[in-house]
Every structure is written in structure tokens, then in C-alpha cells.
Amino acid sequence: MSISHIIGQHMFIGVSGHALTADEKKFIVENNIGGVCLFGRNVAEPKQVRELCAEIQSLRHKQVDKAPLFIGIDMEGGRVHRLKAPFTVWPPLRKLGDLDAPTVSFHFANRMGLEMKAVGINLDFAPCVDIFTNPGNTVIGDRSISSDPEMVAKHASALVRGYIKSDVITCAKHFPGHGNTIVDSHEDLPVENTDLERLESCELIPFKKTFKSRVDMVMTSHIKFPKIDPEWPVTLSETFVRKMIREEMRYRGLIITDDLGMKAMTKHYGIEEVPVRALKAGVDLLLYCNDPEVPPQAYDAILGALAQGSLKKEDLEASYHRIMDFKKVKIQNPDPLPLEEAIKIIGSPEHLKIASAIANGQIPDGLLSE
Numbered sequence: 001m002s003i004s005h006i007i008g009q010h011m012f013i014g015v016s017g018h019a020l021t022a023d024e025k026k027f028i029v030e031n032n033i034g035g036v037c038l039f040g041r042n043v044a045e046p047k048q049v050r051e052l053c054a055e056i057q058s059l060r061h062k063q064v065d066k067a068p069l070f071i072g073i074d075m076e077g078g079r080v081h082r083l084k085a086p087f088t089v090w091p092p093l094r095k096l097g098d099l100d101a102p103t104v105s106f107h108f109a110n111r112m113g114l115e116m117k118a119v120g121i122n123l124d125f126a127p128c129v130d131i132f133t134n135p136g137n138t139v140i141g142d143r144s145i146s147s148d149p150e151m152v153a154k155h156a157s158a159l160v161r162g163y164i165k166s167d168v169i170t171c172a173k174h175f176p177g178h179g180n181t182i183v184d185s186h187e188d189l190p191v192e193n194t195d196l197e198r199l200e201s202c203e204l205i206p207f208k209k210t211f212k213s214r215v216d217m218v219m220t221s222h223i224k225f226p227k228i229d230p231e232w233p234v235t236l237s238e239t240f241v242r243k244m245i246r247e248e249m250r251y252r253g254l255i256i257t258d259d260l261g262m263k264a265m266t267k268h269y270g271i272e273e274v275p276v277r278a279l280k281a282g283v284d285l286l287l288y289c290n291d292p293e294v295p296p297q298a299y300d301a302i303l304g305a306l307a308q309g310s311l312k313k314e315d316l317e318a319s320y321h322r323i324m325d326f327k328k329v330k331i332q333n334p335d336p337l338p339l340e341e342a343i344k345i346i347g348s349p350e351h352l353k354i355a356s357a358i359a360n361g362q363i364p365d366g367l368l369s370e
């Protein structure tokens with residue numbers, strides 16, 4: 001396995017439309033790219049989504065590793081909901097906090113996961129476990145379950161278990177918590193004067209709970225906490241990634257960045273600097289969602305950093321093996337279901353009934369326990 005192919009497994013890329021272009025296929029195959037992230041621009045109706053996922057997964061047979069690809073999407077419910085009707089349209093997480101019935105939260109994630117899995121999406125960048133501690137925070141708002149850390153932790157755990165039961169990889173975000181910020185990291189770098197003691201007593205509580213519930217991934221936030229790391233924001237910080245997540249919290253799953261094309265990164269750090277620094281900090285997966293020019297530049301920067309010795313080859317290899325072992329266990333059935341089977345699951349009467357009841361502040365009838 002060449003070092004260039006090891007780099008590729010660390011990368012997620014976005015694609016441009018409803019089907020892959022010839023250039024996208026070539027880039028994914030030749031560089032052994034580990035995952036693809038889908039957005040609204042990539043999804044129409046179930047048949048098209050299923051065909052796109054099948055097309056993406058078919059590329060593994062031409063890659064060096066022959067490993068299944070991650071196919072990820074943002075499906076939280078509410079505002080962050082890439083799959084539109086006839087997929088079930090789920091309400092925001094705040095509705096689950098208002099109901100405060102963890103069994104309902106479990107079924108919410110489980111049924112959402114079954115619809116994603118049916119069309120070949122194997123990873124959901126969810127749940128959002130940020131605590132809504134700042135009423136002025138419009139970035140998170142009703143994406144948060146509650147302003148109470150214990151409430152968020154309890155429901156986050158149920159959501160994680162629900163996704164796992166549906167055979168969808170789950171990702172807690174945005175570490176160590178985005179609920180107090182005013183600045184949107186899509187637009188600039190939020191700076192928080194929170195200290196470690198405050199994080200321990202509030203923001204970290206749901207993350208610790210999801211780690212115990214075996215959440216598969218954790219996503220780093222692009223937030224700077226000068227009282228904890230005066231130099232680097234979380235995504236680029238060894239203090240947060242290696243020391244806090246890996247050593248102190250003993251998390252053994254995969255660590256993924258938030259989108260590295262967000263202005264919190266691009267306004268303050270160079271295109272070549274960001275991926276190298278993130279890998280040095282200890283992340284496993286680099287997320288590039290939008291600009292197709294950037295992943296090749298990031299790839300070259302990582303190659304250069306390895307050649308110069310500013311990135312350790314053994315660290316990258318250890319992370320690569322973690323990714324490959326994870327895929328072997330977690331993506332055993334990468335291909336979508338046959339279309340006629342998928343159609344029976346997507347937007348099924350039962351799912352619509354559950355989503356509607358939650359949206360209306362009611363506990364759905366007839367839900368068995370987990």
C-alpha cells in the first residue's frame with residue numbers, strides 16, 4: 001500500500017450533481033478516496049439517490065483497497081434535512097426534547113436510518129448534541145435537543161442507539177459544543193472564552209454519554225477556545241483532539257472534521273496548512289464538501305508534509321488501519337437495497353405517522369420499547 005493511497009482513505013469529498021462526472025470517478029478511484037458527502041444538490045427522488053449511491057459504491061472494485069466507501073449525509077431532522085419527500089420529513093430535535101421520551105428518540109433515529117440505509121447511505125452526520133445555552137444562537141437553535149445537558153445526553157444516547165440498530169454509522173457533533181456561539185463557523189471563526197471547567201460541567205456531558213453509547217464518530221467544531229488552546233481552533237488542536245478526546249475521554253472511534261471549506265478555516269488558515277495541521281492534531285477523516293479544486297491541493301500538501309517529516313508516516317498509517325478496521329466491521333453490506341424493497345421503507349405509513357405525531361408534540365401510538 002503506497003503512502004498516496006493511505007492519504008486517500010482519510011478524505012471525504014463532495015460531488016457536483018445527481019450522478020458522478022467522469023472526473024469525479026477518476027479522482028475517487030485513482031486516489032483511493034475514503035468517502036463521499038451528499039448535499040441537497042445531489043439528491044432528488046429515491047430512485048436517483050439509490051442509483052448515485054450504487055454508482056459511488058461500485059468504484060470500490062476499482063480502488064486499490066477494494067474497501068467500501070463512506071457515503072455520508074446531514075440528516076438531523078428539521079432545518080438540516082437533505083432528503084425530501086417522499087422520504088419521511090422528520091421534525092427538529094427540539095421536538096424530542098419537548099416530548100422527553102427516550103424511546104421515541106430511539107425510534108426517530110432508527111426509522112430515519114432505515115430509509116437512508118435502503119438507498120445506500122451508510123453514515124449520518126448526526127446527532128447534533130450541542131446544548132442550546134445561548135438564546136441568541138441562531139446557528140443551532142432548534143437543532144439542539146435542549147438547554148439542559150442531562151436532557152441532551154439522555155436523548156443523544158437514544159438517538160445513537162437508534163441509528164446503530166438501523167445499521168447506519170452515527171456521528172456526534174460538534175465537539176466540544178457549538179450551542180453557546182453567536183458567530184456562524186460557515187462565515188467566520190467563533191471565539192469562545194469558555195474554560196475547561198465550564199466545558200466539563202456542561203458541554204462535554206452529552207459527548208461522554210454518546211461515547212459510552214458507542215457512537216461511531218465524533219465531529220470536531222471550528223471554534224477557538226483561547227483559555228484551553230490559545231493557538232489553534234478545535235479541529236486543528238492537539239490539545240482537544242489527541243489530549244482531550246483520545247487520552248482523557250479514551251474515545252476509540254473515528255474523529256472527523258467539520259467541513260474544511262467553511263470560512264472559519266479558509267479566512268484564517270491556508271488551504272495547504274489546514275489538512276496537515278488537522279491530521280497532526282489527531283483527526284482521522286478530513287471533510288471537504290464543496291470546492292472540487294481543494295481536495296487535490298490538500299492531497300498534495302499532505303504528501304509534501306510526509307516527505308518533509310512534518311507529518312509522521314506512522315501516525316497516518318495507524319489512523320489508516322483504524323479506518324480500514326472500522327469499515328470492515330461497520331460497512332458489511334455497502335450496496336443499496338433493490339429499488340422495490342427500498343420504496344416500501346421510504347416514507348412508509350408507519351414512519352409518516354411517527355414523524356407527524358412528534359411534530360405535533362404527541363407521543364406516537366404503539367411504539368414498543370427499544
